[in-house]
Amino acid sequence: MDLDELLTRQHGMLSRAQAIASGLNARRVEWLVTSRRWRRVHAGVFATFTGPLPFEAQVWAAVLRAGRGAVAGHRTAAYLDGLCDDAGPVIHVTVPADRYVQCKIDGVRVHYAHRLPHTRHPSKNPPRTRLDDTVLDLVDVAPHPREAEGWVTAACQRRLTTPQRLADALARRKKIRWRPMTEAMLADGAQSPLELRHLRRVERAHGLPTGCRQRRIAGSRVSWIDVDYDEYRVRVELDGRIGHTGEGRFRDRRRDNRATVDGHATLRYGHADVFGDACGVAAEHVRVLRARGWTGRPRSCGPSCQVAP
Structure with missing residues (x-):
């Protein structure tokens, strides 16, 4: 050259x-x-x-x-x-x-x-x-x-x-x-690693009530709730779709808005929340669930855990 x-x-x-x-x-x-x-x-x-x-x-x-x-x-x-x-x-x-x-x-x-x-x-x-x-x-x-x-x-x-x-x-x-x-x-599957992490490190590790997973909600459009605490009218959405844009996001927004109108509280988390701060996520769950009638006793998962028994 x-x-x-x-x-x-x-x-x-x-x-x-x-x-x-x-x-x-x-x-x-x-x-x-x-x-x-x-x-x-x-x-x-x-x-x-x-x-x-x-x-x-x-x-x-x-x-x-x-x-x-x-x-x-x-x-x-x-x-x-x-x-x-x-x-x-x-x-x-x-x-x-x-x-x-x-x-x-x-x-x-x-x-x-x-x-x-x-x-x-x-x-x-x-x-x-x-x-x-x-x-x-x-x-x-x-x-x-x-x-x-x-x-x-x-x-x-x-x-x-x-x-x-x-x-x-x-x-x-x-x-x-x-x-x-x-x-x-980057994984595929109906029960994703994100959902499993929420079940084990957020819910079970902190003594939270057991939510209904992948609950089908029928209406003018069929939708799915990742975790539904139906007794307390609290829903958790675990957004693991890294390429999720456009019409999919509008569907999520419409679903969340309908839930709010019906009296449900919706909490939404991604990978960074559940993998990076499971205790913080659990602490938010506790506050919302208690405000809606849960009388259970959560537990700390370790010395630095943010969840107070």
């Missing part, structure tokens, strides 16, 4: 090593910089044009500075692929775990990955991780289950991938944070 082709591919960014390999000597490179025809962006990395750096050029500069095998990753790769609308304040790059970037790079966060040869996209420009692996990388570093849930949901709702493709990518990973919740989000 000649110099012009390389500059076009790399959005005008060039490393010192690439410049010399293309026939320029070190003296010529320094003259181009001191004469302000080029400018130094990072150590050994130059912009060969003047004016503001487009985002793709900033990514290329970070990748070139990080060195062999580096690609855009995490939030930067997510932004490039349309998974999020805000690139964030720093550029994220991922490098193979068998090498180490010695010096800190201003404005760049470096991640290391053992499986990068398998998770690197083969052709996208700037180079980046494959979208399914980008989603899972972001899940892995998410500080809270709600954020992890948000990345999976966004990827599917924006039609960038499918639950099956994410599940396949997840199966290839030995270690990842929030694995049980992520597996539950």
